[in-house]
Structure formats: C-alpha cells, structure tokens
Amino acid sequence: MTGPELVERAEAAAANAYAPYSKYLVGASLLTADGRIFDGVNVENAAYPLGVCAEKSAIVAAATAGVRPGEIDAVGITASPCGGCRQWLHEWRVGRVWFRRADGTIADYAADELLPDTWDLPS
Numbered sequence: 759m760t761g762p763e764l765v766e767r768a769e770a771a772a773a774n775a776y777a778p779y780s781k782y783l784v785g786a787s788l789l790t791a792d793g794r795i796f797d798g799v800n801v802e803n804a805a806y807p808l809g810v811c812a813e814k815s816a817i818v819a820a821a822t823a824g825v826r827p828g829e830i831d832a833v834g835i836t837a838s839p840c841g842g843c844r845q846w847l848h849e850w851r852v853g854r855v856w857f858r859r860a861d862g863t864i865a866d867y868a869a870d871e872l873l874p875d876t877w878d879l880p881s
C-alpha cells in the first residue's frame with residue numbers, strides 16, 4: 759500500500775473516531791514490514807486530557823498484536839501529527855510519515871525529520 763493510499767485508509771477509519779468534544783475526527787493507519795495494517799482513531803473523554811490521539815491508538819493496536827519498534831514501515835494520518843505523537847513515531851522508529859495537509863496536499867517525511875534533536879531516555 760502506498761503512502762497516499764494509507765492516508766486514504768486513515769480518512770476512512772476517521773469515521774469511527776470518538777470525538778464528541780472537539781468534533782475533530784482523526785484517523786491513522788500503520789503498515790508493518792510484514793504487510794499488516796492497523797488503524798487507529800482519536801478517542802476523547804469528558805476529562806479532556808485523558809483523550810488519546812489516533813496515531814497513539816493505532817500504535818497501541820499494533821503493539822497489542824505483537825508489533826515492536828522498528829517493524830512499522832509507514833503511517834498515513836488524516837492531519838499533521840501533534841508533538842506528542844511525533845515522539846511516539848520516533849520511539850517506534852516508523853519509517854515514513856504521510857499525512858494530509860490543511861491545503862489538501864499530502865506530506866511525506868521520515869519520522870525523525872518531524873522531530874529534530876530527538877529526546878531519548880539516557881542509557
């Protein structure tokens with residue numbers, strides 16, 4: 759599946775977002791190196807900070823199925839990922855990050871281009 763196709767898949771998945779507070783529906787679709795696809799959506803909560811982003815819920819779905827950092831080739835997202843999600847994409851060493859810009863064009867980055875001078879836990 760190509761990056762733009764992943765973005766389109768994420769746009770379809772976004773219909774299942776639970777975002778009654780912001781009304782902002784987000785979807786994310788991950789492609790693993792072995793060809794599996796995992797979708798995620800944002801899921802909000804009345805205690806607002808407890809909500810989760812679509813990118814995180816997609817990674818959680820993949821992790822639950824046994825996927826580990828370095829095994830995700832690409833992600834398609836309906837919008838530019840927030841700062842916290844960029845840290846998640848970094849930790850999971852996602853290969854390419856594709857997302858729909860506000861102007862309708864599709865962006866394509868390496869995860870680390872989206873988070874220069876990344877922070878990692880000192881070893």
Ligand code: THU
Nearest residue numbers: 780782784800811812839840843
């Ligand atoms: N959101 C995401 O799902 N991903 C992002 O990268 C940015 C923001 C969600 C969180 C919240 O449910 C809604 O968008 C509005 O911030």
